[in-house]
Amino acid sequence: MLHPVTTTHYLVLSAALLAIGTIGVLARRNIIIILMAIELILNAVNINLIAFSHHLGQLQGQVFAIFVITVAVAEAAVGLGILIALFRNKETVQADEIDLLKW
Amino acid sequence: MNFLELIWLIPLFPLAGALLMLLVGKKLDPQPPSEVAVAPGVQPLVGGRAHGGSDGHAAHGARTKVLISLLCPGTVLLSLIFAVGAVAQLGGLPERIYQVVKFTWVAGLPFFTAGGTAARFTADWGFLLDPLSSVMILVVTGVGFLIHVYSVGYMGHEGGYYRFFGYLNLFVFFMLMLVLANNYLLMFVGWEGVGLCSYLLIGFYFHKKSAADAGKKAFVVNRIGDAGFILGMLLMFSVFGSVRFLDVNQALSSGRFTAETAGFGVLSAMALLLFLGATGKSAQFPLYTWLPDAMEGPTPVSALIHAATMVTAGVYMVARSHLLFRLTPETSAIVAGIGAFTAILSASIALVQNDIKRVLAYSTVSQLGYMFMACGVGAYWVAIFHLYTHAFFKALLFLGSGSVIHALGGEQDMRRMGGLKDRIPVTYWTMFVGALAIAGIPGLAGFFSKDEILWQIYSNPHGFKLVYVVALVTAGMTAFYMWRLMFLTFHGAPRMDAHSWEHVHESPRVMTIPLIALAAGSALAGWIGVPKLWSFLPEGFRTFEHWLAPALSVETAGHAAGEHAGEASTEWLLMGLSVAVALAGIALARELYLKRLERAEALRAAAGPLYTTLLNKWYVDEIYDFLFVNGLGKGGGQALARFDNRIVDGGVNGAGWLTRLSSTLSIWWDTWIVDGAVRLTSFLVKLSSYPVRVLQTGSVQAYALVIVLGAATVFAWYLVR
Numbered sequence: 125m126l127h128p129v130t131t132t133h134y135l136v137l138s139a140a141l142l143a144i145g146t147i148g149v150l151a152r153r154n155i156i157i158i159l160m161a162i163e164l165i166l167n168a169v170n171i172n173l174i175a176f177s178h179h180l181g182q183l184q185g186q187v188f189a190i191f192v193i194t195v196a197v198a199e200a201a202v203g204l205g206i207l208i209a210l211f212r213n214k215e216t217v218q219a220d221e222i223d224l225l226k227w
Numbered sequence: 228m229n230f231l232e233l234i235w236l237i238p239l240f241p242l243a244g245a246l247l248m249l250l251v252g253k254k255l256d257p258q259p260p261s262e263v264a265v266a267p268g269v270q271p272l273v274g275g276r277a278h279g280g281s282d283g284h285a286a287h288g289a290r291t292k293v294l295i296s297l298l299c300p301g302t303v304l305l306s307l308i309f310a311v312g313a314v315a316q317l318g319g320l321p322e323r324i325y326q327v328v329k330f331t332w333v334a335g336l337p338f339f340t341a342g343g344t345a346a347r348f349t350a351d352w353g354f355l356l357d358p359l360s361s362v363m364i365l366v367v368t369g370v371g372f373l374i375h376v377y378s379v380g381y382m383g384h385e386g387g388y389y390r391f392f393g394y395l396n397l398f399v400f401f402m403l404m405l406v407l408a409n410n411y412l413l414m415f416v417g418w419e420g421v422g423l424c425s426y427l428l429i430g431f432y433f434h435k436k437s438a439a440d441a442g443k444k445a446f447v448v449n450r451i452g453d454a455g456f457i458l459g460m461l462l463m464f465s466v467f468g469s470v471r472f473l474d475v476n477q478a479l480s481s482g483r484f485t486a487e488t489a490g491f492g493v494l495s496a497m498a499l500l501l502f503l504g505a506t507g508k509s510a511q512f513p514l515y516t517w518l519p520d521a522m523e524g525p526t527p528v529s530a531l532i533h534a535a536t537m538v539t540a541g542v543y544m545v546a547r548s549h550l551l552f553r554l555t556p557e558t559s560a561i562v563a564g565i566g567a568f569t570a571i572l573s574a575s576i577a578l579v580q581n582d583i584k585r586v587l588a589y590s591t592v593s594q595l596g597y598m599f600m601a602c603g604v605g606a607y608w609v610a611i612f613h614l615y616t617h618a619f620f621k622a623l624l625f626l627g628s629g630s631v632i633h634a635l636g637g638e639q640d641m642r643r644m645g646g647l648k649d650r651i652p653v654t655y656w657t658m659f660v661g662a663l664a665i666a667g668i669p670g671l672a673g674f675f676s677k678d679e680i681l682w683q684i685y686s687n688p689h690g691f692k693l694v695y696v697v698a699l700v701t702a703g704m705t706a707f708y709m710w711r712l713m714f715l716t717f718h719g720a721p722r723m724d725a726h727s728w729e730h731v732h733e734s735p736r737v738m739t740i741p742l743i744a745l746a747a748g749s750a751l752a753g754w755i756g757v758p759k760l761w762s763f764l765p766e767g768f769r770t771f772e773h774w775l776a777p778a779l780s781v782e783t784a785g786h787a788a789g790e791h792a793g794e795a796s797t798e799w800l801l802m803g804l805s806v807a808v809a810l811a812g813i814a815l816a817r818e819l820y821l822k823r824l825e826r827a828e829a830l831r832a833a834a835g836p837l838y839t840t841l842l843n844k845w846y847v848d849e850i851y852d853f854l855f856v857n858g859l860g861k862g863g864g865q866a867l868a869r870f871d872n873r874i875v876d877g878g879v880n881g882a883g884w885l886t887r888l889s890s891t892l893s894i895w896w897d898t899w900i901v902d903g904a905v906r907l908t909s910f911l912v913k914l915s916s917y918p919v920r921v922l923q924t925g926s927v928q929a930y931a932l933v934i935v936l937g938a939a940t941v942f943a944w945y946l947v948r
Contacts, residue, residue, distance in 0.1 A: 146935055149928070149931055149935075150928055150931055150932050150935060151928075153928075158928075219926065219927055219928050220926055220928070222925075222926075222927070223924060223925030223926050224925060225923070225925040225926075225927070225930075226923060226924060226925025226926075
């Protein structure tokens with residue numbers, strides 16, 4: 125018999141996604157991948173929000189998730205825009221090759 | 228025709244002539260300016276001088292020259308006619324004063340005079356005809372006209388013909404403005420104007436350095452006097468609130484001012500300042516030195532400006548201010564003293580000069596001294612009388628000397644003349660009359676005026692006996708130097724070279740007719756001012772004094788009363804004495820320079836140093852050069868230059884040096900202390916920030932890692948707590 129999918133499951137999934145996303149942000153060099161990893165992190169949060177929403181029987185979490193999606197879209201748009209501008213100037217999308225913030 | 232209303236026209240005729248000449252005259256006169264070069268009165272000896280350009284041009288030039296010759300004397304003749312008409316009509320007026328104001332020329336701001344009354348500095352373009360100015364305009368236009376006519380002949384061969392006549396007409400204009408003005412300021416306009424014309428005409432041969440220098444000297448010396456005139460005029464304005472003659476005279480005779488018999492007050496200061504102006508213009512000591520040098524100008528100029536008219540402006544001005552001088556007896560005494568000193572000083576110089584014109588120049592200075600003596604003793608009408616007679620005979624003598632110079636082709640040194648009597652008889656006989664007149668031979672003009680001056684000095688109750696002695700001695704000197712001139716020039720053996728002797732010629736009629744007219748004047752002009760002593764003559768012979776009486780407030784009655792019967796014999800005696808002195812002077816001159824020239828030589832040798840001193844004009848020029856030109860002028864300039872270099876520049880340089888020093892210090896302070904502190908701070912910051920710097924890799928992911936680790940740490944801390 126299958127165990128029902130509990131809140132804990134969702135939380136574990138969420139934690140896994142967060143971990144994958146974090147590692148992706150830290151380890152990958154391609155900025156597009158990094159952006160995608162950020163999406164993973166955000167979605168891990170979304171899952172968390174929705175899981176607790178369901179668990180607690182309140183709607184605020186779901187509403188908040190929709191906000192996060194909206195912000196994620198905006199973030200993706202801005203991030204890609206910066207990326208294109210960056211590429212035009214530096215002809216690279218590799219994060220380790222872009223160290224202008226260095227002293 | 229009402230000439231009185233038209234007196235403002237009298238000066239305008241010559242002005243029109245002058246403007247015409249100076250604006251378009253160059254086109255009328257064919258001779259290029261470069262021909263001005265030769266000495267005055269030089270006749271073309273060989274071949275004549277080339278008249279500029281082609282024959283046609285020359286013919287045109289000759290025509291236009293005739294035009295100039297008619298126009299310029301013509302304007303003065305017109306003035307003369309109007310002047311005679313105006314004076315004749317003036318005689319018909321009860322008060323014998325006619326004033327016409329054409330327009331207000333200076334309208335200044337109101338202010339308060341020294342006396343506390345409100346006044347406004349105004350000056351009119353106004354004309355005043357009274358007996359005094361009427362005598363002056365007749366002299367100026369009459370003698371001026373004759374000299375203009377003479378100049379047509381004398382200047383005929385000179386370049387710059389139009390320029391000469393333009394200046395001459397301009398001079399007549401300014402001179403008429405001077406004597407016709409109704410206030411001191413307008414008079415000053417004329418005063419400066421004649422000074423300007425004098426300068427221009429002295430320097431007429433401007434390429435000759437001596438002439439240009441003489442012009443400059445005249446101008447500069449006159450400036451000193453003019454400064455006195457201006458100051459006197461301003462003082463007068465601040466006291467009386469007006470510079471109109473009539474207003475000033477009214478204020479002076481109103482009784483508000485009392486005579487300054489003891490010490491010098493404001494009136495004395497005023498009178499002295501005005502007299503300083505007069506000494507400049509009328510060549511009195513100490514400002515007389517320009518007049519002899521002014522002889523560098525053409526001879527008609529010497530006759531008109533430096534003998535007959537301009538130099539008498541000072542006498543006219545003093546006579547014009549006679550009420551002022553009457554209230555300041557001590558200043559009047561100074562006037563008399565200066566006059567006497569100048570008279571004898573310049574007469575002594577004239578004794579030995581060899582230049583014919585210089586003798587006459589010093590003689591002029593001396594005669595002006597007589598006029599000031601007369602002013603000083605309060606006999607203003609006699610001063611004007613002498614001015615009037617002197618205008619005739621001195622103009623005559625100058626023009627005669629010009630004729631001599633003309634005859635000799637420019638020679639002015641009497642040592643190279645002699646024996647001209649029969650070669651130029653008209654010149655000789657006219658000058659003969661003039662020389663007798665100036666010497667004071669009875670019956671001729673000079674006798675009446677000079678003798679009256681001597682008598683007035685002698686009879687002055689305040690005692691001018693020393694002045695009288697000086698005047699008498701000067702009279703003898705006058706006779707001597709004039710007849711020395713006559714004998715050296717016209718008598719004896721000719722001393723010029725044969726070539727000049729052959730070319731001696733009488734001047735053309737255009738020159739001799741003015742000479743004859745002036746000789747007639749010199750002979751007859753005095754008969755309107757015969758002494759009261761000659762009571763056998765009717766009053767008509769004393770017209771001059773009566774005519775001037777209203778203008779100069781001549782105390783005819785008072786003087787007449789003062790002449791007791793006992794004084795009549797004294798006066799006869801003095802008259803005889805002065806005639807005797809004159810005759811003695813002539814006789815001495817005849818003895819020394821006609822009969823026994825070797826005696827003159829012996830006397831010269833005997834007098835040695837005195838002769839040299841006189842010949843060098845008492846070294847006054849040298850003293851002035853030493854004291855003023857080199858002393859005050861050059862020395863003062865050098866002292867000022869030193870002051871500038873050392874003190875003024877030194878101050879500036881010192882200030883600059885100090886500024887540089889302080890700024891150097893300031894730079895050191897800024898560089899090492901202020902900048903040092905700043906740089907030390909930044910160095911320290913830089914040093915201390917070095918370890919932190921290595922953390923900043925610029926890699927976004929490194930930062931993200933730090934964030935993650937940090938978050939993880941916080942998280943872990945929550946877990947393990």
